[in-house]
Amino acid sequence: MGNRKIPAKLLKQEVIVFIVVIALLGFFCVASPDFRKYTTILTIMDYSYYIVLMAIGVSFPLITGGVDLSIGTGLVCYSLAGGYLIVHKGWPTGAAMVVSLLFGIIIGLINGILIGVMGLPPFLATLCTCMITRGLGSICSNNFGISWPTTGQPGSWFRSIFKLTIGDTKIPLGFVWVLLLAILMHFVLNHTKIGRYTIAIGSNKEAAILSGINVKFYHIMAYVISGFFAALASIAYSAVFATVLPGTGAGFELEAIGGAIIGGVSATGGAGSIIGTLIGVFVICLLKTGLPFIGLQANWQQIVTGVVLIGSVMVDIIKKRKESRK
Amino acid sequence: MGEVILQMIDIDKRFPGVHALNKVSFDVKRGEVHALMGENGAGKSTLMKVLTGIYTKDSGSIVFEGKEVEFHGAREAQDAGVVIVHQELNMVGHLTVAQNIFIGREFKKGIRIDDKKMNEEAAKLFEKLNINIDPTATMSDLTVGKQQMCEIAKAISHDAKVIIFDEPTAALTESEIEDLFKIIRDLRKQQMAIVYISHRMDEIKVITDRVTVMRDGCYVGTLVTEESTKDDIINMMVGRIIYEEPKTKSRVSEDAPVVLKVEHLNAGRMVQDVSFELRKGEILGFSGLMGAGRTETARAIFGADPKESGEIFVNGKKTVINSPEDAVKAGIGYLSEDRKRFGIVVQKTIAENTTMADLGNYMKGIFIDKKKEKKVAKEFVDSLSTKTPSVDQLVVNLSGGNQQKVVIAKWLCKNCDILIFDEPTRGIDVGAKNEIYKLMNKLAAEGKSIIMISSEMTEILRMSDRIVVMCEGKKTGELRIEDTTQEKIMNLATRDIN
Numbered sequence: 001m002g003n004r005k006i007p008a009k010l011l012k013q014e015v016i017v018f019i020v021v022i023a024l025l026g027f028f029c030v031a032s033p034d035f036r037k038y039t040t041i042l043t044i045m046d047y048s049y050y051i052v053l054m055a056i057g058v059s060f061p062l063i064t065g066g067v068d069l070s071i072g073t074g075l076v077c078y079s080l081a082g083g084y085l086i087v088h089k090g091w092p093t094g095a096a097m098v099v100s101l102l103f104g105i106i107i108g109l110i111n112g113i114l115i116g117v118m119g120l121p122p123f124l125a126t127l128c129t130c131m132i133t134r135g136l137g138s139i140c141s142n143n144f145g146i147s148w149p150t151t152g153q154p155g156s157w158f159r160s161i162f163k164l165t166i167g168d169t170k171i172p173l174g175f176v177w178v179l180l181l182a183i184l185m186h187f188v189l190n191h192t193k194i195g196r197y198t199i200a201i202g203s204n205k206e207a208a209i210l211s212g213i214n215v216k217f218y219h220i221m222a223y224v225i226s227g228f229f230a231a232l233a234s235i236a237y238s239a240v241f242a243t244v245l246p247g248t249g250a251g252f253e254l255e256a257i258g259g260a261i262i263g264g265v266s267a268t269g270g271a272g273s274i275i276g277t278l279i280g281v282f283v284i285c286l287l288k289t290g291l292p293f294i295g296l297q298a299n300w301q302q303i304v305t306g307v308v309l310i311g312s313v314m315v316d317i318i319k320k321r322k323e324s325r326k
Numbered sequence: 327m328g329e330v331i332l333q334m335i336d337i338d339k340r341f342p343g344v345h346a347l348n349k350v351s352f353d354v355k356r357g358e359v360h361a362l363m364g365e366n367g368a369g370k371s372t373l374m375k376v377l378t379g380i381y382t383k384d385s386g387s388i389v390f391e392g393k394e395v396e397f398h399g400a401r402e403a404q405d406a407g408v409v410i411v412h413q414e415l416n417m418v419g420h421l422t423v424a425q426n427i428f429i430g431r432e433f434k435k436g437i438r439i440d441d442k443k444m445n446e447e448a449a450k451l452f453e454k455l456n457i458n459i460d461p462t463a464t465m466s467d468l469t470v471g472k473q474q475m476c477e478i479a480k481a482i483s484h485d486a487k488v489i490i491f492d493e494p495t496a497a498l499t500e501s502e503i504e505d506l507f508k509i510i511r512d513l514r515k516q517q518m519a520i521v522y523i524s525h526r527m528d529e530i531k532v533i534t535d536r537v538t539v540m541r542d543g544c545y546v547g548t549l550v551t552e553e554s555t556k557d558d559i560i561n562m563m564v565g566r567i568i569y570e571e572p573k574t575k576s577r578v579s580e581d582a583p584v585v586l587k588v589e590h591l592n593a594g595r596m597v598q599d600v601s602f603e604l605r606k607g608e609i610l611g612f613s614g615l616m617g618a619g620r621t622e623t624a625r626a627i628f629g630a631d632p633k634e635s636g637e638i639f640v641n642g643k644k645t646v647i648n649s650p651e652d653a654v655k656a657g658i659g660y661l662s663e664d665r666k667r668f669g670i671v672v673q674k675t676i677a678e679n680t681t682m683a684d685l686g687n688y689m690k691g692i693f694i695d696k697k698k699e700k701k702v703a704k705e706f707v708d709s710l711s712t713k714t715p716s717v718d719q720l721v722v723n724l725s726g727g728n729q730q731k732v733v734i735a736k737w738l739c740k741n742c743d744i745l746i747f748d749e750p751t752r753g754i755d756v757g758a759k760n761e762i763y764k765l766m767n768k769l770a771a772e773g774k775s776i777i778m779i780s781s782e783m784t785e786i787l788r789m790s791d792r793i794v795v796m797c798e799g800k801k802t803g804e805l806r807i808e809d810t811t812q813e814k815i816m817n818l819a820t821r822d823i824n
Contacts, residue, residue, distance in 0.1 A: 114574065183796055191693045193685055200682065203671040210668050211683040212654025270673055 013264035013315070014276045021279055024286045032293035040289065041161070045172035048285040049162060049236040050075065052178045053265055054256035055263075055281045056185050058230025058276055060222040063189070065202040065269025066115060066122030068223060070107060070129035071230035077137030078103045079233035079244045083146035086155060089220040093148070101231045107133060108227020112220030131248070134162030138246040145245045148238040159239045174236065177280070181232075185225075186274035198222050202269030258305060259284045262312045268320070283308065330354030330410070332488050333521045337376055337386035346372045349386070350545045352538055354488060359510060359520045360550070361530045364540035365563055365615070365783065369524055370523050371594055373540070374490055378403040381780060385403055391487070407487035411477050414600030424448035426465050428481045447542060471502030478509060489513065489523040492720040496617055507533050525615045527556050527820040538650055557813075560820070564783065564812040573807050576791035577770070578608040584642065585775045586658075586744050588627060591636030596622035596799040600636075604744065604775050609766060610792030612779040614819045619799035620779045621663060624746045628653045641745070654683055657736030661730070663749035663779070669733040672722040676714060677703035679721055679732050684740040706735035727758025745769065746777045750757045751785065763789060770811065783812055795819050 001208040028035045044194040054071045057081040063067040082100035091099075107129055112309060149156040151165075164176030167200055189195035200208040209215050263280025265272030291301045339347040354360045362370050375381045377388065379397030387394050390406065395736040397403040400410070417426050424444040425432075433440040433447070437518045446460035457475050474494065481489055491510075505802050510533060512517045513520060522534055522585060529538060531551065531724045539546040539562040546562045586604040592598055596619035604610050612620045616768050625631040629637060629647040638645050640656045653660070662668035670679050677696075680703040681688045703717040714724060721732055730750065737745055747766065751759045766789060770776055780786050786793060793805045795818035803818040 058679070187693075191696070193689070193692075193694065194684060196678065196694060199673055203673050204667070204669045207671055208682070210628070210650050210660055210794055212649075212740075213682070214652045297624060 007038045017279045019092045021282050028290040035293045043291045046240045049174045050233040051255050051303030052281045053233035055166040055259040057226040059260045060225045062265045063202045063272045064222045068127040068226040073130050073134040073249040074230045079238045080141040083148050084140050089248045092126030104227040104231025108224040112223035116216045141246045144245045148245045162239045182278040210270040253273045257311045331356050338384045348543045354519045356442050357517045359534045361522045361534040362539040368540040369543040378574045409481040409486045410490040413493045419463045424461035445447050470497045488519045492523045560816045572787035578791045587639040589637045592634040593626035598799045599700040600801050609776045609792045611786040611793040614787045614796040618796040645785050657742050658744045659742035661733050670721050677717040677720050680735045726754045749780045
């Protein structure tokens with residue numbers, strides 16, 4: 001991180017979560033022989049990409065002290081819109097991707113204006129855009145599931161961005177991209193105006209306003225970033241899964257938000273780390289993929305994830321309390 | 327006037343670093359309105375909080391109806407018949423008038439709340455008070471004045487014997503004040519004992535029987551209102567204390583260039599037609615009592631609150647300021663009275679806070695140049711002698727005085743030539759205060775122009791070259807330091823300008 005020392009407490013959280021990831025991996029490997037397979041890694045990776053991307057984006061609204069609930073249904077909506085253009089209008093894949101990304105940016109912009117300019121509570125504003133994107137997605141696809149070009153079809157090149165097949169070996173190439181994006185956004189958060197002011201808004205919005213900062217603009221930007229990354233996630237999702245179904249997507253955002261918070265993004269805003277978010281999401285993905293191997297089914301995964309989340313929020317609260325006591 | 331119902335004798339109370347009440351005595355009789363007066367921080371509110379059990383006293387005694395008592399909390403005081411009508415109203419807006427009056431002790435019919443009985447009882451109370459309010463009306467639909475009457479009704483419904491009014495007229499209109507006085511006179515006739523805390527000299531003359539004055543946590547004296555003049559009371563309030571090294575002469579010549587000119591500024595009730603000029607290198611003190619509208623004026627100038635009308639000229643050029651962003655661009659910096667809320671980001675480092683208003687000049691391409699940022703922060707730490715191990719220190723770990731220096735650094739970093747200091751030394755200990763004063767003098771000598779809002783008379787007299795006095799949202803006067811006395815300021819600060 002160049003010449004900048006990462007604050008000790010953030011470092012701590014990232015390290016702790018990283019140790020948790022290693023511990024979980026170790027645990028599942030020991031507990032289940034079936035887990036120790038290359039295909040498991042591929043599955044974990046497949047599940048992680050879109051959540052990581054959403055989590056990177058949603059970290060920004062979270063750090064402003066807000067939230068973005070529209071990213072889950074948004075993801076499905078952008079994916080359906082792009083897929084519709086490819087399947088029904090014969091658009092090239094690349095052009096459809098651009099439309100998906102623009103779509104995400106626009107929804108982010110709307111969220112940002114509702115929250116930063118009109119002053120709606122983030123929870124409410126993004127809940128509304130969550131419903132709106134769900135509806136729009138269903139309209140785009142005319143209520144049918146849509147498949148982006150599958151391997152072998154023309155225009156399916158984008159799938160190998162995330163999973164490269166060389167001979168018989170599949171390489172989870174997507175991890176490289178999400179890692180690079182995470183590092184980039186970590187940099188944006190800590191070394192650019194957007195990042196600095198995102199933190200300032202979450203830490204003390206009044207002080208930021210009275211420092212003459214254009215708080216409205218930077219508030220909007222946080223949601224635009226969130227929308228843009230939800231759209232990136234939609235591309236990852238389309239590339240990994242065969243078919244995208246309208247009406248789905250609700251609940252994705254919770255995994256992303258959960259991952260960010262486990263990774264050290266403060267639930268009340270003002271602090272966070274994107275590298276932490278990346279690692280935090282892998283805790284969730286590991287639980288999701290690993291628990292079935294030791295015989296715990298979907299319902300249990302949810303409970304375990306919920307408990308882990310409570311734990312990490314408690315850590316955040318205790319940390320805050322200690323600081324305010326100083 | 328009847329016999330003494332409540333007596334507070336030699337009440338002593340210390341907070342860490344402050345002797346808030348120093349052997350204060352106070353009494354109130356049945357059928358009397360007894361005013362409690364003093365500057366901000368004189369100890370009036372503390373005394374009343376000790377009385378109603380919100381604070382515990384260190385020593386002294388309270389005698390109520392002939393018996394020594396000690397209340398533990400407002401509830402106990404209330405049950406005994408000592409109630410306080412707070413300046414801020416404690417009402418639940420969505421409930422009805424009657425529901426609010428009997429909140430926490432609702433009449434029941436079985437397990438059901440008996441709204442009908444509550445309405446009847448509320449109506450009886452209003453009849454007793456001679457006021458006309460519908461008990462079934464929703465609280466938030468009432469005017470502030472009416473809400474306050476409900477608060478009074480609630481107080482009386484506790485079978486009150488002593489009622490304390492804490493600046494009751496602060497939020498009321500003229501006609502509402504008239505109504506309030508009518509009620510207070512009625513209560514007096516019913517042999518209620520009333521303590522009346524207010525800053526408004528003219529009200530004191532109209533409504534009270536006796537006046538007790540406090541200063542710096544001490545009891546100064548008690549006067550019979552009828553036999554005393556406004557000047558007597560003011561003299562008691564400011565006292566004869568010699569303040570340390572007051573400024574005797576302005577350092578700024580009368581023809582120094584005007585850097586900021588405000589004309590006919592209006593912004594709500596608290597800023598009415600305020601005009602003044604600030605000259606280069608000058609420290610312009612803004613004096614007045616709490617709620618005089620000084621902070622509101624500053625915030626309106628700075629664009630933090632909307633203005634209704636008025637013009638602002640910076641260096642002779644008409645300047646439109648609609649947001650703090652505009653103000654900062656025009657070279658104005660505002661140091662809020664509430665540093666933690668408005669001034670600094672406590673969980674960030676000194677370096678990050680220093681460049682907060684001027685980050686644009688610390689960029690390398692799209693990235694923040696942290697080396698340069700730290701370098702400038704270090705320069706300000708040195709020149710302002712901020713005590714800190716490094717510029718990477720989180721601001722939350724600094725003392726109040728050093729936090730204030732970080733805020734000053736923020737504005738100096740932005741190169742602001744006009745600085746508005748709002749209560750610059752609030753919450754700062756004595757040693758650090760002197761440093762802040764020295765720093766302000768140094769800044770002024772270097773050609774910065776300073777507006778200093780202060781509720782401390784010492785501070786105003788020590789720092790200001792010129793003094794603007796405000797009262798109830800209006801500018802009531804302007805004094806050059808050469809012709810200033812505490813009495814003159816206090817006179818202007820309590821002046822009724824209708």
